[in-house]
Structures are given as structure tokens and as C-alpha cells.
Amino acid sequence: MLEVTRFLLPDAPQRVAPFSHAVRAGDFLFVTGQMPTLPGGGMRLVEGGIEPQTRQVIENLKTVLSGSGGAWKRAVFARVYLTEFVRDYPAMNAIWEASFPPGGLPARTCVGVTALAVGALVEIDLVVAL
Template sequence: MLHHMISSGPRPVAPFSHAVETNGFVFVTGQMPTDPEAPDAPLPEGIEAQTRRVMANLEIVLDGIGLGLEHVAMARIYLTQFERDYAAFNAIWPTYFEAGKLPARTTVGVTALAVGALVEIDLVVKRP
């Protein structure tokens, strides 16, 4: 089993590895909408901006281990304002993937997330 910490990746908000790899699968820890270059800066405003920052952070982690979003098999999305933000999130999500090749997905409404985020996303990725 390989435990990955990406030097250019987001600063962890808890004790974890950015990703753990075993038997060709990579489990990417849920990423927050923090800026790796300014981790103490305020979070972006709104679900659209936070989703873009989370996706950028996931891309940084994946790139750090030689993978990309095209390798994502499953995603779990956590939204603190599910009813308000679900449609806006769904409008952005497919823009990150090739048409007709969306990963499997679960989206869950939660009461709170670390650092006061509106969205967190974790991934299961398959190494080719």
C-alpha cells in the first residue's frame, strides 16, 4: 500500500494522506475549497467557486501521482446546503469529464464540513 502526500497539494485540515493506493485503486481524501498557495485565506464565495477550487485541488492531488480526472471511477460529494446548491453543483460537475463518461457518484447533504466549506469531494480512482 502506498500513502501519497503531494508537496504542492492542499494543506491537510486533519491528519490524513492526500491519497492511498492499493491494488491499482487510489482513494483520494475529500478535498476542501482551500487555496494551496494561501491556505489561511478566506474560502471562495458560493457553491460554484468552491466547487471549482475543490476540483482544482483534486486535480493537483491526481497530477501528483500521475493520474487525472479521466481515471475517476467513483465520487462522493458532500453539500452543506443540499437543496440550495444541488442544481448549481450539477451544472458544473459534468464540465470536468468527457461527455458520456461521468464517474459513478453519490451526493449527500450534511450538516457541516471542515473549515466551514459548502462542498467536499472524495474520489476512488483506478490506475490504468
């Protein structure tokens, strides 16, 4: 039977809904979509537009990875959700690409949505190989 471990991390961003921060299933770690909320700030969004929000989401993902045994460079798939797709897609892509070493991008899907929790402009989830 496949071993499954769920992570609720005290040092990770505050959860905006009832979920685990990450779930390990076999050799993969599934990281719940992270919001651009500030560490220790409850559900307070980072100030600014898509650039600072994307950077904060990436930092929040790295925090969850650190607490659950994953590594950023081992990301194999991501889903990105944007509330202002046409406007924010180029800027989010630039920050996303710069956050990985050359040739190290995971597979990805990016979709436009009508709204995200806490009024965020971006949310990203990950699948990471362990």
C-alpha cells in the same frame, strides 16, 4: 499481498486533518475529500458561493491526482458532500458534469451534511482506476 502507497504531497492543498492526500492500493487510487481551499493559502476558502467552491475542489482534486499518478478522466467513483443540499445541488451538478467529457462521468453519491471542515460548502473525494 496488496501493495499500498500513501501520498503526502507538498504541492497539494494544506491538509485540514491528519490524513494522506491519496492512497494507492493495487490498481486503485483513493483520494481524500478535498476542500475549496486556495493553493498556498493555508486553510483559506475560495471566496464566493457553491460555484467557485466546487471549481476549486475540482482543481484541488486534479492537483492531488497529478502528484500521485492518477488522472481525472480515470475517476470511477466520487462522493460529494454539501452543507446546503437543496440550494446548492443544481449548481454543483452543472459544474461537476461540465468537468468531464461527454459520457465520462464516474459513479457518484451525493449527500447533505450539517457541516464541513473550514466552513466549506462542498467536499468531494474520489476513487480512481490506475
